[in-house]
Amino acid sequence: MSWSSPSPNAVPVRPALDAVPVYSSALASSTPVTVRASSNEAPDGVSAAVRDAVSARLERPNRYPVLGGRDLIAAVAQWLGADPAEIAVADGSLSLLNYLLLAHCAPGAGVVLPWRSYEAYPICVLTAGGVPVRVPNRTDGAHDLDALASAIGEGTSAVLLCSPNNPTGVALTHDEIAAFLRHVPGHVLVVLDEAYRDFDDRADRPRSRELLSAHPNLVLLRTFSKAYGLAGMRVGYAVGHPGIITAVRKILPPFPVGALSVVAAIAALGDDAHREGIVGGVRTQRDEVVRMLADHRIPAFATASNFIWLPLGERSGVLEAICAEFGMSTRVFDGEGIRISLGEPGLVEALKAALERFASES
Numbered sequence: 001m002s003w004s005s006p007s008p009n010a011v012p013v014r015p016a017l018d019a020v021p022v023y024s025s026a027l028a029s030s031t032p033v034t035v036r037a038s039s040n041e042a043p044d045g046v047s048a049a050v051r052d053a054v055s056a057r058l059e060r061p062n063r064y065p066v067l068g069g070r071d072l073i074a075a076v077a078q079w080l081g082a083d084p085a086e087i088a089v090a091d092g093s094l095s096l097l098n099y100l101l102l103a104h105c106a107p108g109a110g111v112v113l114p115w116r117s118y119e120a121y122p123i124c125v126l127t128a129g130g131v132p133v134r135v136p137n138r139t140d141g142a143h144d145l146d147a148l149a150s151a152i153g154e155g156t157s158a159v160l161l162c163s164p165n166n167p168t169g170v171a172l173t174h175d176e177i178a179a180f181l182r183h184v185p186g187h188v189l190v191v192l193d194e195a196y197r198d199f200d201d202r203a204d205r206p207r208s209r210e211l212l213s214a215h216p217n218l219v220l221l222r223t224f225s226k227a228y229g230l231a232g233m234r235v236g237y238a239v240g241h242p243g244i245i246t247a248v249r250k251i252l253p254p255f256p257v258g259a260l261s262v263v264a265a266i267a268a269l270g271d272d273a274h275r276e277g278i279v280g281g282v283r284t285q286r287d288e289v290v291r292m293l294a295d296h297r298i299p300a301f302a303t304a305s306n307f308i309w310l311p312l313g314e315r316s317g318v319l320e321a322i323c324a325e326f327g328m329s330t331r332v333f334d335g336e337g338i339r340i341s342l343g344e345p346g347l348v349e350a351l352k353a354a355l356e357r358f359a360s361e362s
């Protein structure tokens with residue numbers, strides 16, 4: 001039996017899933033990948049603190065983790081200076097988005113989201129029984145906050161924001177989000193996905209926790225997958241009003257994060273040097289790549305993240321194929337643009353070679 005050719009399902013599936021695409025992430029080329037610039041991960045390298053914590057816990061795989069991930073919740077709360085009642089943890093922040101929508105989205109209710117944004121969003125909304133209401137970004141890749149606010153209506157359960165936005169890399173400012181929140185009715189859940197917040201070094205970046213006290217309908221999603229270098233461990237957390245967090249915790253499995261991942265995340269939280277190393281490496285490379293793209297007159301959106309979006313339209317696939325020839329995997333969105341993750345060693349050299357070929361072929 002082959003998993004790749006979908007066969008008719010004998011068991012009825014909820015109709016909402018008909019609109020959900022089957023996930024695929026096929027690489028464009030058969031050339032081996034030497035520079036992974038397609039998944040926004042941190043480059044290789046585990047910190048000594050994480051390695052030691054995981055090795056120690058590995059001695060007791062037969063024992064369950066602490067119920068409810070309470071040890072991780074306590075560590076995150078202490079790190080944030082928050083109350084543990086404001087924190088939920090799970091196997092990645094995407095799981096938390098699923099749980100938030102299951103908790104708050106009425107059947108058939110609208111969930112307003114920017115587009116393009118994270119591809120998983122419409123899938124999460126459909127899975128929860130909601131209806132995705134996609135609001136196009138501005139031409140500079142930023143969320144169109146006025147249009148998002150206008151799209152909120154009677155039947156809206158939630159609004160999603162992503163800053164910096166995946167895949168455009170463009171981030172919102174503190175004042176923009178504050179003004180937006182003043183326009184959102186208090187009964188509509190606002191989810192701010194901050195997966196890439198650590199890479200945003202602008203002076204006016206969102207001080208999102210400040211916004212929580214004035215807006216109990218706001219919830220923040222954060223992850224250990226990007227700046228902490230633990231994508232394979234699957235750990236994320238949500239910060240929000242205890243009412244929202246209590247609802248999510250009702251749905252979460254009793255052990256929402258594996259024991260090895262819990263200790264890895266707790267160790268990573270205290271290891272500022274390792275995180276700063278990852279973030280610093282990305283920022284340095286980002287500056288170089290931005291300069292190089294300008295030199296080659298390649299259009300790029302203003303990124304505050306660990307990736308950059310080139311709005312190349314129909315030519316995106318051409319650059320993707322050339323990058324693949326130079327051993328670089330990238331993420332292309334057909335006819336729209338190409339997203340290149342930053343931080344991997346060797347990326348600047350591979351991209352330089354690819355851009356020179358691209359220029360000669362255009």
Ligand SMILES: *Cc1c(COP(=O)(O)O)cnc(C)c1O
Pocket residue numbers: 040091092093094095118162166193195222223224225226231234235236
């Ligand atoms: C990578 C990413 C996440 C992180 O997801 P995890 O499940 O925590 O790995 C969340 N949101 C966006 C927009 C992302 O790109």
